[in-house]
Amino acid sequence: MKRTAAAVxxxxxxxxxxxxxxxxRDILTVAMEEFSQNGLSGARIDEIAARTRTSKRMIxxxxxxxxxxxxxxxxxxxxxxxxxxxxxxxxGLDPVAALERLCRFTxxxxxxxxxxxxxxxxxxxxxxRHMQTSDAIxxxxxxxxxxxxxxxxxxxxxxxxRKGIDPLELHWQISxxxxxxxxxxxxxxxxxxxxxxxxxxxxxxxxxxAEMVLRYVLxxxxxxxxxxxx
Amino acid sequence: MKRTAAAVxxxxxxxxxxxxxxxxRDILTVAMEEFSQNGLSGARIDEIAARTRTSKRMIxxxxxxxxxxxxxxxxxxxxxxxxxxxxxxxxGLDPVAALERLCRFTxxxxxxxxxxxxxxxxxxxxxxRHMQTSDAIxxxxxxxxxxxxxxxxxxxxxxxxRKGIDPLELHWQISxxxxxxxxxxxxxxxxxxxxxxxxxxxxxxxxxxAEMVLRYVLxxxxxxxxxxxx
DNA sequence: GGTGTTCTGTACTGGTTGGTTAAATCGATA
DNA sequence: TATCGATTTAACCAACCAGTACAGAACACC
Numbered sequence: 001m002k003r004t005a006a007a008v009x010x011x012x013x014x015x016x017x018x019x020x021x022x023x024x025r026d027i028l029t030v031a032m033e034e035f036s037q038n039g040l041s042g043a044r045i046d047e048i049a050a051r052t053r054t055s056k057r058m059i060x061x062x063x064x065x066x067x068x069x070x071x072x073x074x075x076x077x078x079x080x081x082x083x084x085x086x087x088x089x090x091x092g093l094d095p096v097a098a099l100e101r102l103c104r105f106t107x108x109x110x111x112x113x114x115x116x117x118x119x120x121x122x123x124x125x126x127x128x129r130h131m132q133t134s135d136a137i138x139x140x141x142x143x144x145x146x147x148x149x150x151x152x153x154x155x156x157x158x159x160x161x162r163k164g165i166d167p168l169e170l171h172w173q174i175s176x177x178x179x180x181x182x183x184x185x186x187x188x189x190x191x192x193x194x195x196x197x198x199x200x201x202x203x204x205x206x207x208x209x210a211e212m213v214l215r216y217v218l219x220x221x222x223x224x225x226x227x228x229x230x
Numbered sequence: 231m232k233r234t235a236a237a238v239x240x241x242x243x244x245x246x247x248x249x250x251x252x253x254x255r256d257i258l259t260v261a262m263e264e265f266s267q268n269g270l271s272g273a274r275i276d277e278i279a280a281r282t283r284t285s286k287r288m289i290x291x292x293x294x295x296x297x298x299x300x301x302x303x304x305x306x307x308x309x310x311x312x313x314x315x316x317x318x319x320x321x322g323l324d325p326v327a328a329l330e331r332l333c334r335f336t337x338x339x340x341x342x343x344x345x346x347x348x349x350x351x352x353x354x355x356x357x358x359r360h361m362q363t364s365d366a367i368x369x370x371x372x373x374x375x376x377x378x379x380x381x382x383x384x385x386x387x388x389x390x391x392r393k394g395i396d397p398l399e400l401h402w403q404i405s406x407x408x409x410x411x412x413x414x415x416x417x418x419x420x421x422x423x424x425x426x427x428x429x430x431x432x433x434x435x436x437x438x439x440a441e442m443v444l445r446y447v448l449x450x451x452x453x454x455x456x457x458x459x460x
Numbered sequence: 461g462g463t464g465t466t467c468t469g470t471a472c473t474g475g476t477t478g479g480t481t482a483a484a485t486c487g488a489t490a
Numbered sequence: 491t492a493t494c495g496a497t498t499t500a501a502c503c504a505a506c507c508a509g510t511a512c513a514g515a516a517c518a519c520c
Contacts, residue, residue, distance in 0.1 A: 128416030186358030
């Protein structure tokens with residue numbers, strides 16, 4: 001449709017008058033804030049439009065309806081946090097150090113992306129109804145499992161790790177600890193106080209999450225390997 | 231106000247014509263379903279009213295406004311799942327068995343109360359704004375911490391458990407694993423498949439959550455105590 | 461510079477929804 | 491049984507909000 005001069009030109013010389021792609025991104029960015037903050041039914045299209053440099057009409061022109069916009073925002077959220085594991089250079093580390101790094105990275109990564117966490121929470125409230133129409137999301141987290149699987153295999157080959165650890169299950173456990181830390185901080189800190197959510201508390205939690213995973217995975221006779229990596 | 235004959239009578243002979251307390255409970259029950267299913271802004275007062283044996287006006291009569299009703303539902307949700315730990319008879323078990331039972335109970339308890347989980351998720355989406363006005367909730371989970379603390383102390387006294395384990399932090403970890411299992415089952419199973427959420431998968435997860443906690447807490451020279459309790 | 465297409469602003473609408481008004485009914489009590 | 495307060499009903503309303511009609515501007519291509 002537009003793989004002619006326009007596509008090439010758009011990259012360097014931004015046309016001041018028209019900028020469809022920019023408008024789309026602008027809408028998406030604002031919509032992500034609004035949806036992640038207020039949920040699907042709580043978000044207001046008018047509010048999104050007001051905070052955009054364009055108008056409400058554009059939202060409907062580009063995204064069809066509210067759910068269409070929400071779906072794109074959800075995909076965007078999943079897309080933005082994908083990967084990362086691949087740049088950790090886990091293969092270059094010994095299995096214990098690699099697993100620890102992966103845990104701490106996951107914990108930090110979740111912590112650094114509250115908007116993503118909130119989008120996932122919201123989507124779960126909706127029973128994952130909207131992600132079902134999107135194929136883009138499903139394959140996205142596969143690299144995480146594979147990275148984990150690689151580390152596990154190496155650790156088992158060296159008789160450091162116990163046999164029979166399921167990579168998917170371990171990923172579930174690491175995710176649970178990292179996700180809950182962000183998703184439930186409001187209620188948890190209200191009930192039990194905010195000590196765990198200060199920067200010191202979070203550092204401790206992060207360390208202990210990694211330690212918990214390592215103690216779960218390591219063979220008892222190699223537990224002494226914990227804490228020797230940094 | 232009504233600690234006369236009416237209060238006594240209400241317990242057995244339900245007056246068919248008027249039953250304020252029954253109406254309140256009826257509203258609360260229906261509202262809990264509606265709110266936990268659709269969230270605060272997604273829930274519809276008219277829908278709640280329609281599913282009640284009373285009218286919309288009554289909701290406003292008893293609960294003031296939508297947020298007032300939501301707040302009471304939230305308190306109700308927290309109240310209904312409180313305790314439980316106290317009836318586990320943890321003191322009658324050796325520390326390892328007690329901790330395992332506590333973990334498995336927590337996991338099961340969360341699993342059996344999805345409406346509660348969803349209410350907590352929703353409240354977290356709202357940054358815990360509504361529970362802040364309710365003092366009733368704050369003290370509710372204290373028994374859980376104390377039960378855990380008791381078990382930890384006994385285990386440490388017997389040199390079974392490592393020193394320096396923080397009961398609150400351990401409670402956080404157990405909660406994280408148990409909560410995430412329910413809260414994120416929709417998105418997780420969509421991305422990774424539903425194997426972990428079959429009844430067999432859940433049984434394995436439950437067992438491994440307890441095992442993970444035990445491996446974290448036990449001194450390495452007592453790791454052999456795992457799995458000997460049932 | 462004509463022409464079809466893509467994009468954008470303004471004004472509007474119709475259904476939804478939280479909340480209300482005002483009056484009626486019931487139960488107890490004096 | 492007259493009265494009073496607590497409870498209930500039915501009709502109503504105003505604000506909100508997702509979505510649209512329509513006119514027109516900018517652009518691509520010939």
